Amino acid sequence: MSKIVVLGAGISGHVAASHLRRKLTKEHEVVVVSPNSNYQWIPSNIWVGIGRMPSKKILFPLAPLYKKKGIDFKQAKAVTFHPEGDLEESKPYVMAEYVTGDKQGTQEKVTYDYLINATGPKLNFEATNGLNPGTNKTYSVCTYTHAEHAWDGLNNVIQEMKQGKKAKILIGTGHAKATCQGAAFEYILNVEQELRKHKVRDMAEITWISNEYKLGDFGMDGMLMSYGSITMKSSEMVEMIFEDRDIKWILGAGVNKIEDGVAHYENLEGDNKSEPFDFAMLIPSFSG
CATH class of the missing domain: 3.50.50.60 (FAD/NAD(P)-binding domain)
Incomplete structure (x- = not known):
């Protein structure tokens, strides 16, 4: 036995x-x-x-x-x-x-x-100063409780947009070593669609921030994707989708600090920059 x-x-x-x-x-x-x-x-x-x-x-x-x-x-x-x-x-x-x-x-x-x-994996939120879900206007969808809080936060922003207040939405990776870009990619497209459903898409500026070297990399040097009878690189398809949906993007970004409504990051050139937001869903790095 x-x-x-x-x-x-x-x-x-x-x-x-x-x-x-x-x-x-x-x-x-x-x-x-x-x-x-x-x-x-x-x-x-x-x-x-x-x-x-x-x-x-x-x-x-x-x-x-x-x-x-x-x-x-x-x-x-x-x-x-x-x-x-x-x-x-x-x-x-x-x-x-x-x-x-x-x-x-x-x-x-x-x-x-x-x-x-x-x-x-351990969700290593503490690797990025200020990234804890539900604080500093940042959220997560890594667990179902995180996802519930993310919807609460997003819905609050949607209601504010319905009252005439414009909003900046930031979605992507929250650390230079984050490896789950795919989940953030799914989420940003669904959020964009949800804003259309609530008829507030014109009130929102949506930005993708990622540690990827290029769009559609997903941490594995991209892939080939089929769209009808056309086969294209994932970088080409993602760029086409983002341009079609008016989603901006920031690449090669290692987010290292979150303050209330501001993401601070270093790019591949070594420049330190920041991006403001009213709602952010940023995937943390993972550890064993």
């Missing part, structure tokens, strides 16, 4: 645990350790962040499902790894600390025969 421990219950961890439980016989044990009580379908955070979908539509509680499927679930965070055990425990284990309930704050040695580390 083997005991497989999965750290994390996001897209990779949840899928791994589900497949393991389905494919392995019952004498094998599958354990999920995650500090989150809910599973969230992260790609749909974009829809939550523009008010098109409530967060309850993109998440479900993990404990009832895992109980039904025969997966042991511990709502805890892994704090240390011990692949060779210790003087008291001969098997490899992870030290897990419970984050809720009667066991909150207590630690447990979770032994394993096989370990899947699917904890994902």
Whole structure:
């Protein structure tokens, strides 16, 4: 009999645990350790962040499902790894600390025969001074709670535009090492469409700010994309889309500081510049 421990219950961890439980016989044990009580379908955070979908539509509680499927679930965070055990425990284990309930704050040695580390990235907001979501007019769509707050902030700006106040909207990456340009790209196009829906597009100046070397790079030197019978470089397509929708862009920008309504950045030439905004959604850098 083997005991497989999965750290994390996001897209990779949840899928791994589900497949393991389905494919392995019952004498094998599958354990999920995650500090989150809910599973969230992260790609749909974009829809939550523009008010098109409530967060309850993109998440479900993990404990009832895992109980039904025969997966042991511990709502805890892994704090240390011990692949060779210790003087008291001969098997490899992870030290897990419970984050809720009667066991909150207590630690447990979770032994394993096989370990899947699917904890994902840490959202490293603190790497950029002032970038914390909900402060300084900046928001995030990296989690469903962040996305809810982003919609609140965006909706407030939309209501102000309906009252005749023009607004500057800034969307992109919030650090020189941010790597999730795709999510910001999805969001900026959806925000632009949402402003059209509310009939305030003419009241907004929308700007894309990114650490990319060129438009459509997406951190992987671009790609080929098909549009009908035409195949073009992603840089050509993104430029065409931005020009068509009157979206401005700033490239090669390493955002290093956020103040109330101002993003400070350094470009590839080493010049320090700033960009004002009334609403910003900036993707942070990730760390392990």
